[in-house]
Amino acid sequence: MKSWQLEKMGRENLHLVETSKPTPGPNQILVRTTAVSLNYRDKAIIEGSYPVPVSFPLLPGSDLAGEVVSVGTDVTRFKAGDKVVSVIGVPMHNFSVPSTLKLWIDQVVRAGRTFSYGEAGPVGLLKGKKITFLVASGGVYSKGTPMASYDFVEPYLRALFGFLGITDLDFVVAGGVSAVMSGKADRATFLKPFDEAIDSRFQAAA
Numbered sequence: 001m002k003s004w005q006l007e008k009m010g011r012e013n014l015h016l017v018e019t020s021k022p023t024p025g026p027n028q029i030l031v032r033t034t035a036v037s038l039n040y041r042d043k044a045i046i047e048g049s050y051p052v053p054v055s056f057p058l059l060p061g062s063d064l065a066g067e068v069v070s071v072g073t074d075v076t077r078f079k080a081g082d083k084v085v086s087v088i089g090v091p092m093h094n095f096s097v098p099s100t101l102k103l104w105i106d107q108v109v110r111a112g113r114t115f116s117y118g119e120a121g122p123v124g125l126l127k128g129k130k131i132t133f134l135v136a137s138g139g140v141y142s143k144g145t146p147m148a149s150y151d152f153v154e155p156y157l158r159a160l161f162g163f164l165g166i167t168d169l170d171f172v173v174a175g176g177v178s179a180v181m182s183g184k185a186d187r188a189t190f191l192k193p194f195d196e197a198i199d200s201r202f203q204a205a206a
Contacts, residue, residue, distance in 0.1 A: 096152040
């Protein structure tokens with residue numbers, strides 16, 4: 001099989017190489033990737049500005065979707081054939097989700113495929129799934145804050161995916177990004193707890 005690997009920091013060290021098919025170990029799953037996008041985390045890793053240490057060789061790709069090929073021992077939440085997606089990044093735009101995410105959602109919400117109508121009303125067809133969202137906002141909109149009522153991101157996503165049958169939703173919220181953008185907070189220090197939170201979610205999910 002072929003895969004993109006980063007041998008060390010620097011874009012010139014990113015190569016397409018021939019590798020053997022990996023075998024998932026305990027608490028691991030093997031996913032056949034069908035879609036991938038480059039996000040800021042990947043850019044930072046490749047350019048050497050990522051604040052958390054990484055091991056090489058590295059397969060970049062924080063945002064991906066695909067199908068589980070096989071699972072390792074002790075894995076109970078996934079099975080071969082499951083469709084999976086990594087963490088969904090959601091920057092808050094005008095107190096709600098960005099238009100690009102809404103466009104993707106409109107392709108996912110399909111009558112007869114992700115939901116149906118029964119005698120008692122709509123029925124979600126995606127039961128038994130879990131999604132982790134990483135939400136970033138310039139201000140702080142968490143519960144108990146003066147701006148909490150302006151957060152339409154989490155309520156919308158909970159309602160939408162609940163309609164599709166997915167109620168196991170996990171939110172990691174990075175509020176207050178404006179402090180980093182204005183230079184009032186150190187980027188590495190600000191990002192570290194959120195990176196650790198995402199990593200812990202993946203370890204627990206397996």
